[in-house]
Amino acid sequence: MIRMGTVGTNWITQQLVEALALSGQYELAGVYSRHQDTAEAFATKNHAQASYTNYEDMLTQAQLDVVYIASPNSLHFKQAMAAIDHDIDIVVEKPAFSNRQEMVAIQAALAQHPQVKFFEAARHVHTPNFHALEKALLGLPLIQGASLTYMKYSSRYDLVLDGEVPNVFSRQFSGGALQDLGVYPIYLAIALFGQPEHVQYYPTLIATGADGKGVAMLRYPGFDVTVSFGKTSNSTAISEIYGLKETIALDSAGELTHVEEHAASGVVQDLSAPDLANPMLPEVQDFARVLLAPDDPQNQADYQRWLQWSLTVNQVLYSLRVSANLRFPADEND
Structure with missing residues (x-):
């Protein structure tokens, strides 16, 4: 099972969490929100293992394999960089980053952490x-x-x-x-x-x-x-x-x-x-396929294709x- 943490508690995160459950390939290990009541309510509703109001605490304590980032667009970059620094894979809601400067910095960080995978959650191109x-x-x-x-x-x-x-x-x-x-x-x-x-x-x-x-x-x-x-x-x-x-x-x-x-x-x-059943189900299945078998040649080719789309x-x-x-x-x- 892939241990997922989430950032954000709006409707898109709820839809993602429901897709994770349908896939049967993930467990919701942590939920982050700036507000304790919001974090706890979302975690309780979705049977998450823990809730956090400190993002760094979730990254260090929840034993995550991957984190899904669905905060306001301008916050994606710093939250993604922090996850990469902890060798945690990232799924970033589209648009992943505000500008090309941020994307270049993410590419440099990924080069320093070659085992980390970055996925942009553009659900429709996985259907x-x-x-x-x-x-x-x-x-x-x-x-x-x-x-x-x-x-x-x-x-x-x-x-x-x-x-x-x-x-x-x-x-x-x-x-x-x-x-x-x-x-x-x-x-x-x-x-x-x-x-x-x-x-x-x-x-x-x-x-x-x-x-x-x-x-x-x-x-x-x-x-x-x-x-x-x-x-x-x-x-x-x-x-x-x-x-x-x-x-x-x-x-x-x-x-x-x-x-x-x-x-x-x-x-x-x-x-x-x-x-x-859920419009995000195909993408979370695709991401799981790569995360669980990263050395498979087809998975490697698909990952590079998705990465190039994101860069472009x-x-x-x-x-x-x-x-x-x-x-x-x-x-x-x-």
């Missing part, structure tokens, strides 16, 4: 539907572009309208639409098409100074990918990848719960796998922000 999408792309005679959309109204935006600054809409915490929802379609584009030649971001800023929604352009040799995302409105638009006469349609570039292939003949084929996504997110002059306090030394 059966993503694998079906990859296979369908191989059947296209060429790719002429894509339009990827992921736009969901956030209840936290109500707080912004009331004059507050929630973390997810705060530059101080490396928040905003690009970092929160935009990372999903950006991840999808990178995983499917690789690193773009040029990127440009057109954000719509809100009262907090963060981006509430926006459009990103990714330019590849021979085609462009348009990425639309936001947290201040809802979209019912599907996402599409364009072949010649063929089109692959996705219900959402973030959820990937439905995938269709529209053939040149007009025939529509549903490529979707059955609904998942980090670079692209940073370049998009630079193109829009959208800076975070975390960028001060960059």
Whole structure:
């Protein structure tokens, strides 16, 4: 069994913990929160072995194999570095780090601790539907572009309208639409098409100074990918990848719960796998596979592939922000 510790007690951590239980490959060894009542309540609800209000105590006392970090974006870096220093593997909620400077420092730390594994929790690129999408792309005679959309109204935006600054809409915490929802379609584009030649971001800023929604352009040799995302409105638009006469349609570039292939003949084929019991189950199973058998050649190849995706996504997110002059306090030394 893999001994997991968690940082953060919000809904995404709850979903992760439920996926761990479904996998049968992990035990919840520790729960960290800044507040004792929150830590204890989360630990009790999920049958964790211990709760902590001091992160260092969890790293030194809980005998962890891996820690899952789902704190506000700006806190990921220091918490990940501390775990690496203790030779503890890390799963960091996307986007893993605020900028390329932090990612470079993480790479250097990993080089000094070569046994430590770093995973970015981009759940959708581990799902059966993503694998079906990859296979369908191989059947296209060429790719002429894509339009990827992921736009969901956030209840936290109500707080912004009331004059507050929630973390997810705060530059101080490396928040905003690009970092929160935009990372999903950006991840999808990178995983499917690789690193773009040029990127440009057109954000719509809100009262907090963060981006509430926006459009990103990714330019590849021979085609462009348009990425639309936001947290201040809802979209019912599907996402599409364009072949010649063929089109692959996705219900959402973030959820990937439905995938269709529209053939040149007009025939529509549903490529979707059955609904998942938990959308995070495939990724925790993938991570467990690597953690339990790190020397397996296929596991090594998959790990390097996921790591390269994370590095490229980090670079692209940073370049998009630079193109829009959208800076975070975390960028001060960059």
